[in-house]
């Protein structure tokens with residue numbers, strides 16, 4: 001039996017149905033830098049999300065890390081799994097608050113695209129290298145990737161995403177950089193807020209990394225349950241789990257505690273944000289963006305507990321000597337690569353040399369340094385290590 005071929009729906013799909021009045025509506029989107037016909041089978045924000053998933057920068061997140069270096073073990077989070085966790089938390093929150101779920105997911109999936117190899121250590125050292133050339137900021141780099149660096153589409157550079165996605169990706173920005181960004185930078189100069197979808201994704205990011213760093217830190221043996229019991233947020237859930245399941249094997253207990261910590265944070269966030277939104281009663285997205293402060297967030301108590309957890313992680317995990325050794329190596333690798341390429345751009349692969357030339361033409365003072373920063377920032381952890389070997393190890397093949 002033959003079946004008739006399916007036809008694509010002709011009406012434009014949107015994700016606007018059932019949204020709160022202050023949610024971001026794609027029917028009110030400020031659109032894309034290059035105008036394109038509306039998609040037939042999906043919404044505009046879905047198209048943004050799909051372009052991010054198909055980008056090269058997104059795929060490279062698989063081999064980039066935040067705390068642990070990629071080859072240290074298969075069980076550790078990478079920036080890819082982190083981004084997926086942030087998307088999961090963002091979507092759950094957006095749905096409950098009747099905000100735009102697809103836009104939150106899109107921003108979450110893209111939020112770490114501009115990160116360098118070797119986590120925060122990589123970003124700090126690349127920023128130092130770029131000190132005389134306008135600095136380096138991973139947030140701005142994410143924007144650079146989606147606006148310029150991805151070369152996939154015939155009609156435009158970058159991914160040509162909607163204003164609302166781009167706004168959500170740019171979490172912070174200095175005034176001097178904001179001045180160069182036109183409409184997108186305006187909110188930083190006027191001290192306004194982004195839409196609620198961007199605001200909530202920011203918190204979802206924090207919830208995700210604090211909790212998975214505990215999980216990864218325990219697995220690596222860098223921190224212990226006893227140490228963590230000095231942190232109120234952990235201790236509360238540890239006590240509850242041990243009381244209910246005194247014989248639970250440690251691995252399962254850790255997962256159960258972390259699951260409950262995420263739940264406690266999300267529940268607090270939802271409750272506090274619902275109250276704040278009720279009180280502020282914004283009538284539109286415009287009302288939200290005019291505020292001096294975000295309209296979603298944790299209660300004071302949860303914020304204080306989160307702060308305590310962050311301090312614990314900084315002291316005991318991020319500054320652990322084993323993590324610090326890797327951080328120190330990362331700094332050497334990135335600094336050495338940057339200096340080598342700046343002194344002798346002919347060491348770069350041909351397409352990177354071309355990229356440098358085109359940036360130099362636009363800006364002779366900083367163009368080549370920016371091109372090198374683009375190249376290094378795009379590297380995965382293992383690619384950066386290999387590139388270092390290829391350039392500095394005499395016995396290594398090029």
Ligand code: MG
Pocket residue numbers: 082086111112205209
């Ligand atoms: Mg993140």
